[in-house]
Amino acid sequence: MQSKKSNSVIFWMLAKLFMAFWRRWYLLRRRGWEVLFRIEATGILDNFKCGNGVRIDTPIRIGGGKGTLDIGNEVWLGWDAAQKLGKGTILLQPRLAESVITVGAHTQMSNNVTVIAMGKISIGKNCLIGDMTSIIDCDFHEIDPDKRGAGVGPIEPVSIGDNVWIGSRVMILRGVAIGNNSVIGAGSIVTKSIPSNSLAVGVPAKVVRKI
Numbered sequence: 147m148q149s150k151k152s153n154s155v156i157f158w159m160l161a162k163l164f165m166a167f168w169r170r171w172y173l174l175r176r177r178g179w180e181v182l183f184r185i186e187a188t189g190i191l192d193n194f195k196c197g198n199g200v201r202i203d204t205p206i207r208i209g210g211g212k213g214t215l216d217i218g219n220e221v222w223l224g225w226d227a228a229q230k231l232g233k234g235t236i237l238l239q240p241r242l243a244e245s246v247i248t249v250g251a252h253t254q255m256s257n258n259v260t261v262i263a264m265g266k267i268s269i270g271k272n273c274l275i276g277d278m279t280s281i282i283d284c285d286f287h288e289i290d291p292d293k294r295g296a297g298v299g300p301i302e303p304v305s306i307g308d309n310v311w312i313g314s315r316v317m318i319l320r321g322v323a324i325g326n327n328s329v330i331g332a333g334s335i336v337t338k339s340i341p342s343n344s345l346a347v348g349v350p351a352k353v354v355r356k357i
Contacts, residue, residue, distance in 0.1 A: 190208050190210075190211055190212065191208060191212065191213065191215055191240070192213055192214060192243050193213070193214040193215070194214070194215050194216075195215070195216040195217065196217045197218045197219035197221065198220070199220040200217055200219070200220070200221050200223070201221070201222045201223065202223045202224060203224035204223065204224025204226075204230065204233060204234040204235060204257050205224075205233050205235045206224075206235070206236050207235050207237050207239075208237075208238060208239060209237060210239065210241060211238070211240045211241055211245070212240070212241065212242055212243045213240030213241065213242055213243055213244060213245030213246055213247070214245070214246045214247070215238055215240055215246075215247050216247070216249070217248075217249045218248075218249055218251035218252070218271065219251040220251055220252045221249055221250075221251065221252065221253050221254070221255075222253070222255070223236055223255050224236060224255065224256070224257050225254070225256050225257060228277050229277055230257035230258055230277065231257075231258050231278075234257030234258055234277075235258065236255060236257070236258065236259045236260075237260045237261065237262065238261050239261065239262045239263070240263045241263065242264055244265075245263045245264055245265060245266070246265075246267070246268075247261055247266075247267050247268075247269075248266075248267075248268045248269065250268075250269055250270045250271035250272070250273065251271045251272075252271055253269055253270070253272060253274075253275070254273070254275065255279075256275060256277035256314070257277045257278075258278045259277070259278070259280075260279070260280040260282075261280075261281045261282075262280075262281075263282075263283050264283055264284040264298055264301045265283050265284070265301040265302070265303050266304075267281055267282075267305075267306075268303070268304070268305050268306065269281075269306045270306055270307045270308035270309070270310060271308045271309070272308055272309045273306060273308070273309065273310045273311070273312070274310075274311045274312065275312045276312055276313045276314035276315070276316065277315070278314055278315040279314070279315065279316045279318070280317045280318070281304055282304075282318070282319060282320065283301055283302060283303055283304045283321075284299055284300060284301040284302070284320050285298070285299030285300060285320065286298050286299060287299055300320065301320065302321030303321070304318060304319075304320065304321070304323070305322075306318070306323075306324045307324055307325050307326035307327070307328070308326045309326055309327045310324050310326070310327065310328050310329070310330070311328075311329045311330070312324075312329075312330045313329075313330055313331050313334070314332045315333050316330050316331075316332065316333065316334050316335070316336065317334075317336065318330075319335070319336060319337050322336050322338065322339055322340070323340075324336070324339070324340045325339075325343065325344065326342045326343070327343045327357065328340050328341070328343060328344045328345070328357075329344075329345045329346070329357065330347070330351060331345070331346065331347030331348070333349070334346065334347050334348055334349065334351040335351060336350070336351040337350040338350065338351075340353060341353070343356055343357050344356055344357065
């Protein structure tokens with residue numbers, strides 16, 4: 147009996163040590179990503195603002211961004227429990243000096259999200275953005291075959307309201323505005339604006355009902 151008690155005590159001590167080590171490693175890794183993110187952002191971007199309590203659980207890449215990136219308080223970038231490709235890197239790239247990306251407070255992005263602005267992309271507060279989602283405000287190329295490699299095509303701002311839920315693998319294209327509280331179903335391609343309090347799904351995405 148005494149031996150069983152001793153083994154139980156040893157097991158719980160080891161379990162506590164393991165959990166303490168895991169928490170420490172997790173916090174150090176997250177802090178490392180935060181430091182790398184801040185170094186890259188401040189070294190490239192014209193203007194970078196980051197609110198308090200931002201949680202970074204996956205690498206963040208700015209790439210060739212030269213504009214403004216504004217991240218609100220308590221934003222959560224990446225999620226270890228979700229599926230990911232590679233390291234799950236999130237791309238937040240205001241490409242030009244005049245480009246702007248804003249992310250509202252308490253918004254959560256899953257892994258491998260891409261947000262590229264040539265003009266302006268604004269994401270509201272308390273939004274949920276699923277993995278592999280892409281949000282872009284231009285076509286990146288002209289449609290005219292003779293000009294296709296010369297320019298980025300039309301640029302139109304993208305606006306996502308507050309408390310919007312965007313499912314996995316959604317594409318949101320230029321000129322789209324999504325109203326407050328709306329839901330975009332997984333795999334949808336959003337080419338036209340979606341009103342508030344709506345559920346939209348499909349390719350292209352269409353409102354199927356109010357919520």
